[in-house]
Amino acid sequence: MHREDFDNKYRQFVRLVDDALNALVAESDAPQKTVYDAMRYSLLAGGKRFRPVLMLAVCEMLGGKPDDVVPYACAIEMIHTYSLIHDDLPAMDNDDYRRGRLTNHKVYGEAIAILAGDGLLNLAFETMLMHAEHYSSDLKRHVQAMKIIANASGISGMIGGQVVDIEAEGRDISSELLEYLHRHKTGALIKAPVMAAAVLCGADETCVKRLESYAEKIGLAFQIKDDILDVEGTFESLGKSVRKDMQKEKSTFVKLYGLDGAKNKLFSITEEAVNQLAVFGDKADFLSELAYFIAGRQN
Amino acid sequence: MHREDFDNKYRQFVRLVDDALNALVAESDAPQKTVYDAMRYSLLAGGKRFRPVLMLAVCEMLGGKPDDVVPYACAIEMIHTYSLIHDDLPAMDNDDYRRGRLTNHKVYGEAIAILAGDGLLNLAFETMLMHAEHYSSDLKRHVQAMKIIANASGISGMIGGQVVDIEAEGRDISSELLEYLHRHKTGALIKAPVMAAAVLCGADETCVKRLESYAEKIGLAFQIKDDILDVEGTFESLGKSVRKDMQKEKSTFVKLYGLDGAKNKLFSITEEAVNQLAVFGDKADFLSELAYFIAGRQN
Numbered sequence: 001m002h003r004e005d006f007d008n009k010y011r012q013f014v015r016l017v018d019d020a021l022n023a024l025v026a027e028s029d030a031p032q033k034t035v036y037d038a039m040r041y042s043l044l045a046g047g048k049r050f051r052p053v054l055m056l057a058v059c060e061m062l063g064g065k066p067d068d069v070v071p072y073a074c075a076i077e078m079i080h081t082y083s084l085i086h087d088d089l090p091a092m093d094n095d096d097y098r099r100g101r102l103t104n105h106k107v108y109g110e111a112i113a114i115l116a117g118d119g120l121l122n123l124a125f126e127t128m129l130m131h132a133e134h135y136s137s138d139l140k141r142h143v144q145a146m147k148i149i150a151n152a153s154g155i156s157g158m159i160g161g162q163v164v165d166i167e168a169e170g171r172d173i174s175s176e177l178l179e180y181l182h183r184h185k186t187g188a189l190i191k192a193p194v195m196a197a198a199v200l201c202g203a204d205e206t207c208v209k210r211l212e213s214y215a216e217k218i219g220l221a222f223q224i225k226d227d228i229l230d231v232e233g234t235f236e237s238l239g240k241s242v243r244k245d246m247q248k249e250k251s252t253f254v255k256l257y258g259l260d261g262a263k264n265k266l267f268s269i270t271e272e273a274v275n276q277l278a279v280f281g282d283k284a285d286f287l288s289e290l291a292y293f294i295a296g297r298q299n
Numbered sequence: 300m301h302r303e304d305f306d307n308k309y310r311q312f313v314r315l316v317d318d319a320l321n322a323l324v325a326e327s328d329a330p331q332k333t334v335y336d337a338m339r340y341s342l343l344a345g346g347k348r349f350r351p352v353l354m355l356a357v358c359e360m361l362g363g364k365p366d367d368v369v370p371y372a373c374a375i376e377m378i379h380t381y382s383l384i385h386d387d388l389p390a391m392d393n394d395d396y397r398r399g400r401l402t403n404h405k406v407y408g409e410a411i412a413i414l415a416g417d418g419l420l421n422l423a424f425e426t427m428l429m430h431a432e433h434y435s436s437d438l439k440r441h442v443q444a445m446k447i448i449a450n451a452s453g454i455s456g457m458i459g460g461q462v463v464d465i466e467a468e469g470r471d472i473s474s475e476l477l478e479y480l481h482r483h484k485t486g487a488l489i490k491a492p493v494m495a496a497a498v499l500c501g502a503d504e505t506c507v508k509r510l511e512s513y514a515e516k517i518g519l520a521f522q523i524k525d526d527i528l529d530v531e532g533t534f535e536s537l538g539k540s541v542r543k544d545m546q547k548e549k550s551t552f553v554k555l556y557g558l559d560g561a562k563n564k565l566f567s568i569t570e571e572a573v574n575q576l577a578v579f580g581d582k583a584d585f586l587s588e589l590a591y592f593i594a595g596r597q598n
Contacts, residue, residue, distance in 0.1 A: 031479060032459035034466065039454070086417060091409035110390035111465050114413065115458055118385060121417065122453040125424045129446040139438045147428040154421040155338070159414055160331035166410050167333060180330060 001285040006293070009286055010053060016066060017052040018044070020074050024127055038108040038116035039123070043081045045099045048299070050222075051076045055193030057290065058211065061283045064201035071131035072145055072200070075124035076193050079153045082120035083189075085113055087162065093244070100239030125150070145196040152192035161185025170249040178251050179220070186226070187219030210276045214287065217273035221294050224266045227252040229299070231259060237298045270295045300584040305592070308585055309352060315365060316351040317343070319373050323426055337407040337415035338422070342380045344398045347598070349521075350375045354492030356589065357510065360582045363500035370430035371444060371499070374423035375492050378452045381419035382488075384412055386461065392543070399538030424449070444495040451491035460484025469548040477550050478519070485525070486518030509575045513586070516572035520593050523565045526551040528598070530558060536597050569594045 025043055028036040052073030059069045088095040088103040089110060095103050105113035128149070132142035151157055161184025168181065194215035198208050229238060230245045231254050245252045253262045273291045277284035324342055327335040351372030358368045387394040387402040388409060394402050404412035427448070431441035450456055460483025467480065493514035497507050528537060529544045530553050544551045552561045572590045576583035 030455075030459065031466075031476060032454060032462040032483070035454050035458065035462040082417075086413055089413065091413060112462065114385055114388065114390060115462055115465075117417070118381075118420065119454040119458045121420055122449065122458060126446070126449045126453050129442060129449050132442050133439075133446060136439065139442065140432070140435065143428060143432050143438065143442070147425070147432060150421065150425045150428050154425050155331060155334050155418040156329075159334065159418045159421060160329065163331040163334040163411065163414055166414075167330075177330060184331070 001289045003289075006286060006289040009057075010290075010293075013053040013056045014049045016056065016070060017049050017073055017077065020070050021077060024071075024074055025123065034108065034112055035115055035119050038104055038112050039120055041107060042085050042098075042104050042116065043078065043120065045101060047077070047081070047099060048297075049077060050294075051080055051189060051193050054190065054215075054287075054290065055197045057286050058194050058197035059201055061280060061287060062198065062201035062203050062207070064197065069197055069200055071127050072149065072196055073193060075128045076149060076189065076196075078120045078124040078127070079149070079158075080189060082117040082124075083153075083158060083162070085117040085120070089113060092166070093248070095241060095244070097235070097240045121153075124153075141200055141202070144199050148196045148199065149192050152188040157184055157188035157192075158186075161188065165250070168251050171251075173251045175256055178253070178256060181251075182220065182223040183216070186223045187216060190219035190222060191215040206279065210279050214273050214276040214291075217269050217276065218291050218294055221266055221269045221273060221291065224253045224262055224269070225294060225297065227254045228259065228262055228266065229297075230254075233298070239299060266295050300588045302588075305585060305588040308356075309589075309592075312352040312355045313348045315355065315369060316348050316372055316376065319369050320376060323370075323373055324422065333407065333411055334414055334418050337403055337411050338419055340406060341384050341397075341403050341415065342377065342419065344400060346376070346380070346398060347596075348376060349593075350379055350488060350492050353489065353514075353586075353589065354496045356585050357493050357496035358500055360579060360586060361497065361500035361502050361506070363496065368496055368499055370426050371448065371495055372492060374427045375448060375488065375495075377419045377423040377426070378448070378457075379488060381416040381423075382452075382457060382461070384416040384419070388412060391465070392547070394540060394543070396534070396539050420452075423452075440499055440501070443498050447495045447498065448491050451487040456483055456487035456491075457485075460487065464549070467550055470550075472550045474555055477552070477555060480550075481519065481522040482515070485522045486515060489518035489521060490514040505578065509578050513572050513575040513590075516568050516575065517590050517593055520565055520568045520572060520590065523552045523561055523568070524593055524596065526553045527558065527561055527565065528596075529553075532597070538598060565594050 021043055025036065025039050055069055055073040056066055059066060084098060085104045087093050088098055089105055096106055097103060104116055128146050132139065132146065135142055161181050164181045165185055194211050198211050230242055233242050235242060257265060270291050274288045277288055320342055324335065324338050354368055354372040355365055358365060383397060384403045386392050387397055388404055395405055396402060403415055427445050431438065431445065434441055460480050463480045464484055493510050497510050529541055532541050534541060556564060569590050573587045576587055
């Protein structure tokens with residue numbers, strides 16, 4: 001797939017998601033309008049929308065209807081955004097900038113930032129349930145998709161990884177624990193849109209297995225690239241503080257394997273991810289390119 | 300209903316809920332075990348279990364099976380508990396004691412307390428979805444029940460009320476806004492178990508309307524009693540700091556109507572709540588007694 005075609009398609013997916021998110025978290029004139037404002041501030045700050053794009057792309061490849069999965073894709077982006085708001089809090093990573101703007105608590109204060117995060121997590125489920133309610137024959141698939149997303153974002157998924165990350169600060173950890181950490185903290189919520197789309201589109205067992213393996217590998221690649229960017233990136237390109245991992249004595253893939261070692265691992269795992277897609281033929285062109293996009297991204 | 304029979308039945312319901320909660324948040328030896336410990340610390344601290352008891356009682360009155368609703372009752376208690384953990388944080392109400400023990404962040408630190416709260420909210424949905432998945436013919440009812448609970452706990456419900464509460468500190472607010480605040484902050488999550496049980500048990504429209512009105516009235520009574528206890532209660536009876544509302548210049552029903560005025564309002568609204576139950580005959584004995592229990596409770 002030509003890079004230009006990939007970029008156009010990516011932009012199309014992003015527009016679908018952005019329009020839906022904008023409608024799902026409308027402005028409000030209720031007495032609690034501040035929390036709507038705070039949620040919109042972080043949710044509509046123009047992230048890469050990587051997770052929802054991934055979900056829409058899998059759905060398209062499997063012949064599903066985008067309308068069936070857009071609300072789930074939005075829910076996953078809400079969960080991702082809430083996790084960033086809470087991660088940035090002074091009690092956690094204490095970051096002042098995110099996506100090139102002040103973090104949520106720097107603008108709205110800590111109390112509202114905590115509640116905006118809670119609100120987004122809760123709204124993710126409200127959004128999915130409101131959508132699922134419209135189905136009857138396929139309702140079971142929708143409940144399964146919601147369960148996949150819920151498990152991925154909880155204590156046995158993303159939150160669990162964040163806990164390990166916090167407790168690992170200032171300690172040397174094994175490569176096994178580092179992979180465990182990222183498989184949960186970042187990997188789970190990259191795998192969830194893929195697996196949820198597969199369930200919603202009724203993919204067969206072989207396809208599900210290949211997609212699962214692809215998702216696990218790009219999830220790991222995503223984190224390795226993050227660690228590399230923390231060393232090589234700039235505030236201007238990333239929109240957030242750099243060299244934070246070193247300052248906070250965080251274990252990273254760069255610390256563990258060295259910069260060149262991390263880059264080699266990123267390269268090989270990206271190739272492995274792409275190889276999983278062979279079974280889908282050229283229908284998988286976008287997803288293949290997406291794997292290379294992760295490895296090459298500058299933010 | 301004799302007070303002794305009521306107490307026995309209440310204890311039976313509590314035991315059902317406590318056993319289920321204990322199993323749902325089992326101890327863990329995973330690398331993220333701390334967050335399981337923190338969640339158990341607050342969830343199994345022996346609260347009144349008012350919301351889950353309410354749900355089980357409505358279910359029983361409507362002829363439903365307790366097993367069908369216990370996971371939802373537990374989910375609501377998880378949501379209630381997460382809201383207390385986050386409310387107690389230094390950035391919010393900054394409370395050191397809750398249910399007679401140190402608050403979550405005093406024991407586990409702020410970062411883990413935030414994540415334990417997030418984890419409980421997320422686990423509430425995991426629990427409900429895992430349960431719902433077992434049904435097929437009735438799946439729609441289960442999705443509706445989850446949606447009722449999700450909406451009640453979100454920005455148009457409990458979280459919304461908490462935002463108004465924070466922003467009202469130190470300001471004089473109207474009685475309308477005070478009722479709005481509590482209808483959202485406390486009322487929504489008292490109404491949710493009643494309405495969700497009604498949907499799950501297939502109650503007809505008349506019954507739903509009466510139950511809705513009953514739930515709204517006991518929700519308001521619950522908050523008025525809370526405000527009275529903040530003035531009249533002791534640390535020993537309540538297990539938490541008292542006179543906090545005055546210190547934080549919070550608007551309360553006592554501040555608005557005076558202590559006697561608040562007590563009169565509590566009395567009349569309790570009678571009104573009980574009157575809603577006439578249509579159910581003596582099947583509603585426990586729910587009637589529950590309304591008086593709210594008005595008379597010492598913690």
